[in-house]
Amino acid sequence: MIRVLNVDGQKLTPCLLHRAWREVNRARAIWIDEQTIQLLYNPFSFREYRKAALKRDHYTCLWCGRPATTVDHIVPSSKGGSDLPQNLLASCIECNTKRGNRSAFSYLLEKVLSVPNSLKLCYRIIKAKHNHRRAN
């Protein structure tokens, strides 16, 4: 078993080696020594981040302007995108599903005529991508 430390150094439930590697490969954790990883995010906070992102975006889908009930990762989790609000956009279920794993820019190009504020959305995407590159 691998020891797991929280962002602030608190001990969490230990995990198996392959899970530890998965977290590290996704840039969500770093090795402290051969037996220990430290998480770079707070695993308990996603619900809070999600709520904060929805509130910030006024519960309105940034892709189409309809009411939003979900959040969309700008840099997808599968590509190591973080769960922090800066990487999240309020999104309706339809846009979230339609975009799937495509890049935010390619979906923006497809939706550009229905996006209420494409400049704001474009800026958000650039900022999230920049933060992502800096963190990796």
Ligand SMILES: [Zn+2]
């Ligand atoms: Zn939408």
